[in-house]
Amino acid sequence: MTTTPFPETREALSLSLQDAGFDMPVVEHLTAQARPAILLVTSGFGETEPPLGTSRLGGRPDLPPDMAWPTRPPYPDAEARAGYHRREAERLLADSGKPRSWMTPEQGERFSKEHRDKADAIESEFPLAFFGQFDLADLSQQPGFDLAFPDEGRLLVFYDFWEQPEDFTPAASVGWKVVWDKTPASDLVRAPFPAALTAISDDDWSSIFKPAHITGKTVLTPIPPNDKGWNAFPLDDDEALEDYHEWLSQFGTPDMQGRANHQFGGFPQTLQNGLQARSQLAANGIDCGSGDAWRTPEAQALLASANDWRLVLQIGVDAHTGMKPPGAYYVLMRDQDIAARNFDRARVTYQCD
Structure with missing residues (x-):
């Protein structure tokens, strides 16, 4: 299936929405509300070794000399x-x-x-799979870099790819680790794969991914209707909502082959609803796997601040790394935790359609 790239300017986004037939007040609102993001386009390294500290998906992480490969208890x-x-x-x-x-x-x-x-x-105890590392100093040179994030060091994302922990229980949070590391690249050490990950990986299924080079490109991401900040038009306007979903569908989703599926910042392309809400409840100790949990006074009070959660990284299907469908992974954090640089409070959510 052929998809349309995200627009790179607000003018292009506005024209696209106008062409879809939306009224000008709605077009202006959605255009102003769109968030810049850095699309992460991957390519293979071939036989060459990736330079230490540079952005990439998969491969082996570059860690400080005193840091072991992250595991979960x-x-x-x-x-x-x-x-x-x-x-x-x-x-x-x-x-x-x-x-x-x-x-x-x-x-x-x-x-x-x-x-x-x-x-x-x-x-x-078991080692977490390595999803990738992201050089913030390099990404910050892009016009679409969100200034809420630090412009130094790198983010590294590890995840229990074997278990695929659910996003709605507090207990699942041991199944991932997001690290912000400021070690100079010259001091980093490329970690070997843990034997336990190698033992569960083969040609059919693997927790070890091939390294893929990342090139950043600034785009504008439109707000999805399931975002807690949505207010462009009432969600009970079925006709307008259907038209907007149809317009969004041209950009595709991160579980599709043949498109750039990874992103730093901006609005996510979600495959299910409830990304922010489940993050808010589970991070505050509420198992929200049942409907009753959502109706408690405690949950209702917490949900009022669910809009504080925003996308840090989106990682989808990738032919270069061997990350196969179905599904995509979303790293989310609260605004206040980003400001305080508390990356240990990030949540990693897996969604599939």
């Missing part, structure tokens, strides 16, 4: 998580032996072992 709810995987292991093994099963007995044993291994990993 056992999940706080490890008993329940591991129990699920062990039950799945038994079910798959039993189903593979039934007549006309979609699995062969050999496949059943392999799939069952994967769940048993995952259960064991959940109950122990």
Whole structure:
């Protein structure tokens, strides 16, 4: 499917909205509300080694000499998580032996072992997969760089790609780590892959990604209707909302092949609703996996500030790294945590359509 690139100027964005038939007051509002972002376009390194400290997806992280590869502890709810995987292991093994099963007995044993291994990993310390590092000094040279972020050092994103922790429970937050590091590039050390990550990775599925070079390009990102700051027109105006979704669809989504799916700052291209709200509730200790949790007075009070959460990074499908569909990953932080440089309070959310 062919997609349209995001506009690079507010004039181009305004003309696109006018061409779609929106009234001028709505066009002016949406144009003013759009956020600049840096589109992260990837390319392969070939046989060359990436320079230390530079922006890239995948590969091996460049860490300070005294910093080990980030790991997570056992999940706080490890008993329940591991129990699920062990039950799945038994079910798959039993189903593979039934007549006309979609699995062969050999496949059943392999799939069952994967769940048993995952259960064991959940109950122990385990290394996080490396998604990428982002040179803020370099990105800050782009006109679309958000001045709320520091213009020095680099951000590194690690994530439990094997477990894919959900975004709605407080317990899931051990499953990722966002690091802001200001070590001079000349002092960095390229970390080797942990044996535990290598052991669970093969040609079909991997927690190890190939390195991909990043080139930044400034674009304007329109606000999605599910953003807590939406006020361009009432969301119960079904006709206008349908027209806006149709207009947005031309830009594609970050789970699509053949487009630039990664982004620093701006508005995200979400695949589900509730990105900010679930971040707000889970970060404040509320498991919002059930509808009842959302209706409590505590949750309602917290949701009033859900708009404080904004996109830091969006990481989607990428052919150069081997990040395959479905889905995309979103790094979110509250405005006040960005200002205080508390990157340890970031949340990483996985969404798939």
